[in-house]
Amino acid sequence: MKYAEDMRKFIRSSLFNLNSRVVLDAGCGNGLVTRLIKKQHPKIKLIGIDSDANDIKIAKRKERSENKGINYFIGSLDKLPFPDSSFDLVVATLVFHHMEPVTRKLTLKEFYRVLNSHGEIIILEGKGLVRNLVDMMENSGFRDIGKRKEGKIRNVYYGKKIQFLIP
Numbered sequence: 001m002k003y004a005e006d007m008r009k010f011i012r013s014s015l016f017n018l019n020s021r022v023v024l025d026a027g028c029g030n031g032l033v034t035r036l037i038k039k040q041h042p043k044i045k046l047i048g049i050d051s052d053a054n055d056i057k058i059a060k061r062k063e064r065s066e067n068k069g070i071n072y073f074i075g076s077l078d079k080l081p082f083p084d085s086s087f088d089l090v091v092a093t094l095v096f097h098h099m100e101p102v103t104r105k106l107t108l109k110e111f112y113r114v115l116n117s118h119g120e121i122i123i124l125e126g127k128g129l130v131r132n133l134v135d136m137m138e139n140s141g142f143r144d145i146g147k148r149k150e151g152k153i154r155n156v157y158y159g160k161k162i163q164f165l166i167p
Contacts, residue, residue, distance in 0.1 A: 021088055022045045022047075022089075024090045027077055042069075085113075088120070090121045104136055
């Protein structure tokens with residue numbers, strides 16, 4: 001399965017020095033990426049959230065059989081059910097292309113809200129959409145957009161770091 005192998009490479013290359021203690025997989029679907037993150041970093045507290053109840057049901061069933069210590073929730077990314085500053089890292093893998101532009105803006109604001117002051121966001125999306133997301137960042141609380149480097153866009157915004165990965 002090419003997607004799964006691409007995700008394994010993504011996790012190994014992007015999250016290899018994960019110092020985060022509390023991680024949110026936003027738009028986790030059936031938990032494939034969530035489980036890969038936990039396998040690579042078993043000591044972190046990991047939460048997955050998705051609006052698709054059936055996908056969360058599958059993720060929870062796999063969690064029960066594998067017992068990795070992942071918590072899954074059904075919920076909307078534009079209205080996250082978590083307190084402010086509750087995550088060190090938010091990972092969003094191929095979720096924004098499913099959203100309308102207004103929902104994308106609200107979701108980015110929510111990601112900003114739930115990140116702690118030194119938090120990081122990692123977003124994996126297609127090239128065209130990444131350009132639109134960068135434009136939306138300023139309206140979501142992020143500032144000081146950086147430059148694109150080596151196929152990745154890394155930007156620092158008031159202590160919160162965002163990394164866009166473009167396949």
